[in-house]
Amino acid sequence: MQNVFAPHDHASCTQSALTTVERACAERGLRLTPVRKRTLEILLEGHHALGAYDVLQKLSDDGLADKPPMAYRALNFLVEHGFAHRVERLNAYVACAHPDADHTPALWICSDCHKVAETAQAAELGQRLGQDGGFSINTLTIEAEGSCQQCRGESSND
Amino acid sequence: MQNVFAPHDHASCTQSALTTVERACAERGLRLTPVRKRTLEILLEGHHALGAYDVLQKLSDDGLADKPPMAYRALNFLVEHGFAHRVERLNAYVACAHPDADHTPALWICSDCHKVAETAQAAELGQRLGQDGGFSINTLTIEAEGSCQQCRGESSND
DNA sequence: TGTATAAATGTTATGTTATAACATATCAAT
DNA sequence: ATTGATATGTTATAACATAACATTTATACA
Ligand SMILES: [Zn+2]
Ligand SMILES: [Zn+2]
Ligand SMILES: [Zn+2]
Ligand SMILES: [Zn+2]
Numbered sequence: 001m002q003n004v005f006a007p008h009d010h011a012s013c014t015q016s017a018l019t020t021v022e023r024a025c026a027e028r029g030l031r032l033t034p035v036r037k038r039t040l041e042i043l044l045e046g047h048h049a050l051g052a053y054d055v056l057q058k059l060s061d062d063g064l065a066d067k068p069p070m071a072y073r074a075l076n077f078l079v080e081h082g083f084a085h086r087v088e089r090l091n092a093y094v095a096c097a098h099p100d101a102d103h104t105p106a107l108w109i110c111s112d113c114h115k116v117a118e119t120a121q122a123a124e125l126g127q128r129l130g131q132d133g134g135f136s137i138n139t140l141t142i143e144a145e146g147s148c149q150q151c152r153g154e155s156s157n158d
Numbered sequence: 159m160q161n162v163f164a165p166h167d168h169a170s171c172t173q174s175a176l177t178t179v180e181r182a183c184a185e186r187g188l189r190l191t192p193v194r195k196r197t198l199e200i201l202l203e204g205h206h207a208l209g210a211y212d213v214l215q216k217l218s219d220d221g222l223a224d225k226p227p228m229a230y231r232a233l234n235f236l237v238e239h240g241f242a243h244r245v246e247r248l249n250a251y252v253a254c255a256h257p258d259a260d261h262t263p264a265l266w267i268c269s270d271c272h273k274v275a276e277t278a279q280a281a282e283l284g285q286r287l288g289q290d291g292g293f294s295i296n297t298l299t300i301e302a303e304g305s306c307q308q309c310r311g312e313s314s315n316d
Numbered sequence: 317t318g319t320a321t322a323a324a325t326g327t328t329a330t331g332t333t334a335t336a337a338c339a340t341a342t343c344a345a346t
Numbered sequence: 347a348t349t350g351a352t353a354t355g356t357t358a359t360a361a362c363a364t365a366a367c368a369t370t371t372a373t374a375c376a
Contacts (some may be wrong), residue, residue, distance in 0.1 A: 004176055005291075031343085033353070052333070067356065072334065077353095088246040089299055091253055091333060091362095094236050108293050121287065129279065133163075134307030140248055143299040149292030177333095189372085191324070210362070213346065230363065249362060 004047040004097060004117045005110065005148040012046045021083050021099050030081060035064050039074035043084055049092035087116060089123040089143050094118075106142040112151035127148060162205040162255065162275045163268065163306040174201045179241050179257050188239060193222050197232035198253060201242055205273040207250035245274060247301050252276075264300035270309035 004013075021040060025032040032040075042051060042058045055073035065071055075093050078084035083099045086092075087107055094107070094116045104126070105118035126140040161171075182258035183190040190198075201208060202215045214229035223229055233251050236242035241257045244250075245265055252265070252274045262284070263276035263312060 024226055031353080035354085039287075065354090068334070068355085069336095070354070073354080088301070108291065110293075111296065116292070117293075119287065119291070125283065125287075126300075128298075129264055129277065129283075129302070133266065133275070133277070135275075135302065135304055136307075136310060137267075137302045137304040138269065139303050141299060141301040141303075142284075142287075143246075144287070144293065144295045145297050145299075146293055146295040148294075152292075152294060189324080193325085223325090226363070226367095227327085228325070231325080 005113070005115055007108070010080045014041075017044055017095060017097075017099060024081075024083070024099060028081075035059065035070060035074045036060060036077050038064055039071070040078055040083060043078070043093060043095035047094070047097075047117065049087045049090050049094040049109070049114075049116050051090075053091045055093065085118065087143060087147060088141050104140050104142075109143060109145045110151055111145055112147050112150040115148070117148070126153070162310050163213045163271070163273055167216060173201075173254060175202055175255075175257060182241070182257060184237070191215065193228060194235050196220060196222050197229070198236055198241060201236070201251060201253035205252070205255075205275065207245045207248050207267070207272075207274050208251040209248075209250045213251070218269075243276065245301060246299050247303060262298050262300075264302070266306070267303045268306040268309055269303055270305050273306070274308070 018037075018040065022032060024030070032083045038059060039055055042055055052068065052075055055075065056065060056068060059065040059071060059074075065074070075084065075086075078095075079086050079093065082096060082102065084093050084095050085105055085107065087094055087109065088107065096105075097118050100122070101120070103120050105120060108117040108119070110116075126137050128140075169215065174200065176195075180190060182188070196217060197213055199219075200213055210226065210229050210233055213233065214223060214226060217223040217229060217232075223232070233242065233244075237244050237251070240254060240260065242253050243263055243265065244253050245252055247267065253278050254263070256278070259278070261278045263278060266275040266277070268274075284295050284300075
């Protein structure tokens with residue numbers, strides 16, 4: 001599972017995600033406006049899921065947005081284009097760990113350090129599950145809550 | 159996938175679920191009080207997910223409950239004991255299709271007829287997914303939204 | 317049977333998450 | 347420059363959920 005639970009060079013982790021998204025926007029003709037970019041940066045600060053109102057507070061601190069629809073619009077933009085994911089179990093949002101690829105992630109939520117990791121193998125799996133019943137999947141949510149290896153081994157990691 | 163999408167004898171479907179839950183409560187020393195039982199009946203009326211406030215409205219019509227905590231308590235009781243499931247993607251609740259077994263369901267939400275089916279194979283699957291990364295799962299959410307076979311074949315089925 | 321304890325219900329108030337609706341501004345293309 | 351599309355600003359409210367505390371009802375057992 002993901003490096004995101006383990007110690008890693010988070011500055012370059014952030015930077016690379018940001019660069020990838022910037023490039024993707026350029027390629028696809030999407031506008032990564034100041035609020036949107038800052039929203040992504042906020043989500044990238046840790047590998048934690050943030051609620052829309054947490055994000056809004058931070059945007060407000062920066063003078064970029066101060067009303068709920070502004071935060072929701074930025075978050076929805078990021079989610080629609082695969083640059084962030086919504087965590088249904090938490091009603092919260094997390095930056096995507098590989099924003100280049102089109103993917104349906106499985107999300108791994110550690111209840112100890114509260115980080116959220118993602119892996120990619122969800123789609124095929126859903127297809128397989130749905131096949132028996134002839135169910136045709138549009139979107140698939142896979143979210144596990146539990147504890148990551150680091151938190152089980154160590155004291156705390158938040 | 160589940161008979162619940164296909165035409166079936168829903169009266170006996172409901173009756174058997176209700177009987178199963180009654181027996182389970184008796185065995186486990188749980189109290190299926192009037193609000194709780196009625197809440198289950200409400201969820202069993204169709205195979206649809208209902209929001210807490212939808213349930214509350216119906217409880218209120220019956221004179222059984224008229225304030226949010228009352229509905230939430232009944233719903234939480236049912237969910238805690240596996241007699242109903244919470245649908246995270248819909249912030250809604252659905253009666254369990256096989257309330258006898260201890261299980262982690264995968265939920266199948268048809269965007270056309272709005273019925274919700276469940277299958278049971280989720281748990282092992284999560285374990286397998288989590289194993290690579292050493293993630294230890296407490297609870298697993300698997301929810302697919304799409305269209306059921308009936309709705310793809312026929313005009314409408316709601 | 318009375319009394320202690322726990323479980324369930326009743327009630328008020330409020331917290332949290334999310335969107336509808338409409339006005340204004342900015343961008344991009346002709 | 348004009349236009350049409352996209353993005354932002356703003357108000358108001360909808361939808362979902364729980365904290366906290368009072369009261370009642372069930373259960374256990376002295
Ligand atoms: Zn990182
Ligand atoms: Zn992702
Ligand atoms: Zn049925
Ligand atoms: Zn079930």
